[in-house]
Amino acid sequence: MRNLMFGLFLTLSGAVVSAQTLSSSTGQVQVQAMVSGLDTPWAVDFLPGGEFLVTEREGRLLLVRGGQAQTVKGTPKVHAKGQGGLLDVMVPRDFAQSREVFLSFAKRQKGGAGTALAVGRLSQDGQRLTDVRILFEAVAPGSGGRHFGSRIVEARDGSLFLTLGERGNRPSAQELSNHNGTIVRINRDGTVPDDNPFVGQSGIRPEIWSYGHRNPQGAALDRQGRLWAVEHGAKGGDEVNRIKKGANYGWPVISYGTHYSGAKIGEGTAKPGMEQPAHYWDPSIAPSGLMIYSGKLFSAWRGDLFIGSLKFDYISRLDGKNLREVEQLKGGETERVRDVVEAPDGSIWFISVGKGTIYRISPAS
CATH class of the missing domain: 2.120.10.30 (TolB, C-terminal domain)
Incomplete structure (x- = not known):
């Protein structure tokens, strides 16, 4: 532990690591390491x-x-x-x-x-x-x-x-x-x-x-104050859900995935009294952190959902109006994305478990 802390302090001392760039639908964005050695x-x-x-x-x-x-x-x-x-x-x-x-x-x-x-x-x-x-x-x-x-x-x-x-x-x-x-x-x-x-x-x-x-590892409020969550399915069937008071989201009775063995889950994909996902992935992306963006620095992304993929090493951007995946932010830094959050200044921060690093996305200078 002592050696780990020493390495961490070395990584953090002095100036922040130089920024890289990443292609996106808004053009090049800057990706900067904020802390490493985690x-x-x-x-x-x-x-x-x-x-x-x-x-x-x-x-x-x-x-x-x-x-x-x-x-x-x-x-x-x-x-x-x-x-x-x-x-x-x-x-x-x-x-x-x-x-x-x-x-x-x-x-x-x-x-x-x-x-x-x-x-x-x-x-x-x-x-x-x-x-x-x-x-x-x-x-x-x-x-x-x-x-x-x-x-x-x-x-x-x-x-x-x-x-x-x-x-x-x-x-x-x-x-x-x-x-x-x-x-x-x-x-x-x-x-x-x-x-x-x-x-x-x-x-x-x-x-x-x-x-x-099943296993919701991401959750956030939208601009209207409504709660959204993203959860792991089994083999396929990772879901984004708008969370309603008292609602039943169906696991393990309904799912758009299958068991890892390939066997059918429950009774199918729908049942009266059980909610349908607002979006689902098949194959599974292993989603984790969820952020709903304000548009402060990237106005084109206002209201969109950003979700980290642990499996495929990218950040999924879902259009906030139609709720479908419209973009994958992917680069060397997005290795096993665990959390995605918006900072007070409107920059987008994410955790790369694979890199042991927290990165900041901002407009390219």
């Missing part, structure tokens, strides 16, 4: 003043300030196995007043591990999280190391959405007595909003907002 990075989010936070799946939270990275102490203990570990980081809109930072992670539980959501306050020097507490943890842990979901989205009303995979237990995504394969919504203090769809219904977890998901 160990399985999973998420990035921004602090006021140009600083940013990065999670590494093995459990480390980094603060990058002035071209230097430092480890933030006080993070919760994570279950780093398979796809589990320290996953998303979300900086809320009121950070300047609250200093709060939200983290999702795989937490060891009796019988296995489940997705959890924690919050802590970042010290003024950025060296430690204090007052860390767990706001939510999934009921019905899984014993394997897959399908933790784990994106955090702050809704316009200040409540929090968290995506959860079905932990490889397919039928559980249709069982509302547990949280597997759901998107949950909670208040900032961990309580359940009164207007959640299943509040007061016997035998149903009140945190659930939607269900029937």
Whole structure:
């Protein structure tokens, strides 16, 4: 670990790595490495003043300030196995007043591990999280190391959405007595909003907002404040969905993919009472982070969805009006794209797991 940190500081010292260019539908864009030498990075989010936070799946939270990275102490203990570990980081809109930072992670539980959501306050020097507490943890842990979901989205009303995979237990995504394969919504203090769809219904977890998901690893709000999510299918059938209150997204009853064996999934591609995807890929691209772009620096991309592909090493751009893939941003930097986010200045940042690097896309000078 000490050698890794030494290498990381070497990479970050001095000026940012020189920029490369990438062809796009708007012409050449600039791609600049912002931090390198990362160990399985999973998420990035921004602090006021140009600083940013990065999670590494093995459990480390980094603060990058002035071209230097430092480890933030006080993070919760994570279950780093398979796809589990320290996953998303979300900086809320009121950070300047609250200093709060939200983290999702795989937490060891009796019988296995489940997705959890924690919050802590970042010290003024950025060296430690204090007052860390767990706001939510999934009921019905899984014993394997897959399908933790784990994106955090702050809704316009200040409540929090968290995506959860079905932990490889397919039928559980249709069982509302547990949280597997759901998107949950909670208040900032961990309580359940009164207007959640299943509040007061016997035998149903009140945190659930939607269900029937396989493994949603990307989520974002559009300009109207509506929630969208992208999730992994099996062999084919990766989906983009507009998330509706109380809706059932069908896994594993309906899917546009097949099992890895080639066997049919469930009952086909449609069933009454189950939502159809707004878009799906076949073959699967292994989608991860999702961002809906404001148009601040690239006006032609206003309202479009940007989704990272872990499998085919590109960023998928979906037209926001017709929701179809219209472009693939691809180059040497887009190796296993895990997260895609918009920075406060309108630049597009993405995580390349393969390169261990976070890159920034901006107009070519």
